[in-house]
Amino acid sequence: MNGMSESDERSANQRILDAGLRLFAAHGYDGVSMTDLAADAQVSKANIFHHYASKDALYAAVLKHAVADFATRLAQLNRDEPELASRVRTFVGWHSRRLREREAPTRLLLRELFGQGVSRPELAHEVFAESQRHLFELVEAGQRAGQLRADVDPAVVALTLVSVDVFSFLATPTLRAIPQLAFAADQDELARRLSDLVLNGALVRRGERT
Amino acid sequence: MNGMSESDERSANQRILDAGLRLFAAHGYDGVSMTDLAADAQVSKANIFHHYASKDALYAAVLKHAVADFATRLAQLNRDEPELASRVRTFVGWHSRRLREREAPTRLLLRELFGQGVSRPELAHEVFAESQRHLFELVEAGQRAGQLRADVDPAVVALTLVSVDVFSFLATPTLRAIPQLAFAADQDELARRLSDLVLNGALVRRGERT
DNA sequence: CATGGTACTGACCGAATGGTCGGTCGGTCA
DNA sequence: TGACCGACCGACCATTCGGTCAGTACCATG
Numbered sequence: 001m002n003g004m005s006e007s008d009e010r011s012a013n014q015r016i017l018d019a020g021l022r023l024f025a026a027h028g029y030d031g032v033s034m035t036d037l038a039a040d041a042q043v044s045k046a047n048i049f050h051h052y053a054s055k056d057a058l059y060a061a062v063l064k065h066a067v068a069d070f071a072t073r074l075a076q077l078n079r080d081e082p083e084l085a086s087r088v089r090t091f092v093g094w095h096s097r098r099l100r101e102r103e104a105p106t107r108l109l110l111r112e113l114f115g116q117g118v119s120r121p122e123l124a125h126e127v128f129a130e131s132q133r134h135l136f137e138l139v140e141a142g143q144r145a146g147q148l149r150a151d152v153d154p155a156v157v158a159l160t161l162v163s164v165d166v167f168s169f170l171a172t173p174t175l176r177a178i179p180q181l182a183f184a185a186d187q188d189e190l191a192r193r194l195s196d197l198v199l200n201g202a203l204v205r206r207g208e209r210t
Numbered sequence: 211m212n213g214m215s216e217s218d219e220r221s222a223n224q225r226i227l228d229a230g231l232r233l234f235a236a237h238g239y240d241g242v243s244m245t246d247l248a249a250d251a252q253v254s255k256a257n258i259f260h261h262y263a264s265k266d267a268l269y270a271a272v273l274k275h276a277v278a279d280f281a282t283r284l285a286q287l288n289r290d291e292p293e294l295a296s297r298v299r300t301f302v303g304w305h306s307r308r309l310r311e312r313e314a315p316t317r318l319l320l321r322e323l324f325g326q327g328v329s330r331p332e333l334a335h336e337v338f339a340e341s342q343r344h345l346f347e348l349v350e351a352g353q354r355a356g357q358l359r360a361d362v363d364p365a366v367v368a369l370t371l372v373s374v375d376v377f378s379f380l381a382t383p384t385l386r387a388i389p390q391l392a393f394a395a396d397q398d399e400l401a402r403r404l405s406d407l408v409l410n411g412a413l414v415r416r417g418e419r420t
Numbered sequence: 421c422a423t424g425g426t427a428c429t430g431a432c433c434g435a436a437t438g439g440t441c442g443g444t445c446g447g448t449c450a
Numbered sequence: 451t452g453a454c455c456g457a458c459c460g461a462c463c464a465t466t467c468g469g470t471c472a473g474t475a476c477c478a479t480g
Contacts (some may be wrong), residue, residue: 012457028326030240030391034438044459049439051457057231068366085413107326114380116238116317125384138414148412155390156403157412163377164370169322174335180365194367200348201411202367203295222427244468254429259469261427 013051015041024065025104029059052193058110060120063112067123071130073162085199086148087138093160093191095131099169100187110166132158158200219361223261230272236266236313238321241267258297270330272324276315277333281340295409297348302371303401305341308378320376342368367408374404 010018019041023032034055038045052058099106111117112124135158142148168175168184175181183189220228229251233242244265248255262268309316321327322334344370352358378385378394383392393399 021242028238028240029388030238033436035436043441045438046460047458049460079228092364104304115383119299121383125387128384129388136390141362142412147414149414151410152407153390153393155393156407159378159385159391159394160370160374164355164373168369169377170340171333171415173325173331174323174338175369177335178339180346180363181342181369182446183363183365185341193363194370197362197366197370197408197412199411200359201407201409202352202362203409203411204357204359243466245466253466254471256430257428265468296442 012043012047016043016048016051017065018061020058021066022103024059024062024106025107027061063108063120063123066108067127069105070127084142088199089191089195092195093188095189096165135161170172222253226253226261227272227275227369230268231276234269234272235317254417273318273330273333275317275339279318280337294352298409299401299405302375302405306375306397306400309375311365345371370408382400
């Protein structure tokens with residue numbers, strides 16, 4: 001039995017990692033001091049340096065965990081949905097929801113992806129490329145099935161979908177304050193409207209209606 | 211004649227503001243020290259405090275200038291372009307280009323917009339809302355002219371266009387490293403493909419081809 | 421010439437920073 | 451039992467932080 005009085009049975013190391021994830025995600029590398037970290041993890045500052053050689057090393061470890069966490073969950077996309085429109089809608093909603101429910105790792109990775117982090121770009125890079133790959137395949141499958149135009153670049157579709165998801169996630173507070181855009185704070189509503197736009201386009205057409 | 215030996219005839223105050231813009235945009239509020247600022251502006255640290263009451267006050271001033279700079283240039287959108295498709299393409303290209311050519315203020319404003327700044331959200335908020343308003347009008351005009359579907363929400367179109375622009379801007383280094391997405395680093399190419407997707411949609415249609 | 425105001429500086433301050441050190445404690449294994 | 455080890459801590463260190471202050475140089479107006 002260790003000395004921890006109540007609850008919080010996690011190892012000190014785990015608490016450090018958790019605190020790092022939460023604080024670095026919320027305030028950025030420079031916005032968090034080792035003293036903050038130690039207090040949040042209920043650990044002595046010296047103990048953090050016992051587990052990690054430097055603040056940089058801790059940040060790197062936190063980032064690595066965030067990446068691992070993300071990568072594991074990426075594989076579970078449902079491929080068996082028959083209708084293409086709902087497959088796209090499902091992906092967008094799922095992606096959008098995941099950003100929010102894993103807010104801390106998302107923020108951390110985005111910072112790296114945007115090159116504003118302490119520059120460990122390769123990691124975030126991998127995660128992003130992976131999620132894009134999934135979308136490429138989805139679109140290409142739609143093209144092979146003859147449901148999607150052959151002359152649209154799958155990359156534009158993929159880029160568009162995740163861009164809107166990411167932007168909506170990051171700008172949520174602002175969007176909520178603009179009545180016309182408030183819908184974007186609801187992931188399902190966003191998925192519905194966005195996939196409709198991307199699939200059907202904004203121009204009027206001569207023929208049918210979906 | 212002041213003591214400045216060569217070139218750099220700008221006032222000290224202006225140099226401070228410029229340094230603040232550049233450094234805060236690149237490293238964030240916490241990532242920049244007053245000593246860094248002073249060195250970059252070729253001014254004594256005490257002089258900065260002579261012009262601005264605190265680091266916060268300087269940051270606020272820098273942010274205000276960035277906003278002003280942005281707002282002035284926003285009004286010059288060409289409304290006389292007859293064809294709708296090229297109007298959209300023009301807007302996207304122009305917007306995307308402007309983010310890049312005004313990189314520092316853009317980064318500063320985005321940080322605020324994403325709520326990761328020192329929380330002065332109202333300012334960035336205004337700028338964003340304004341650019342969205344322009345797009346709303348563009349789309350609504352298209353709808354009145356019968357060129358755009360009446361049942362698409364102008365807000366989704368607007369959100370989509372700026373989302374992709376912003377994401378492409380922020381993630382440029384990453385995008386360049388992914389062959390399929392490298393096109394997004396070229397603003398004109400991005401404008402072309404994005405506006406095609408948003409206007410025409412990805413689904414195959416029975417009738418014509420654009 | 422005095423006077424006063426503004427731009428500007430070097431030297432300095434207490435607090436906070438990332439990081440170190442000597443040492444305690446509880447367990448493991450020979 | 452005793453040697454050893456990793457987890458852990460309080461106290462401490464040099465440096466840097468944002469900010470202050472007394473004073474100088476310069477220019478305008480009386």
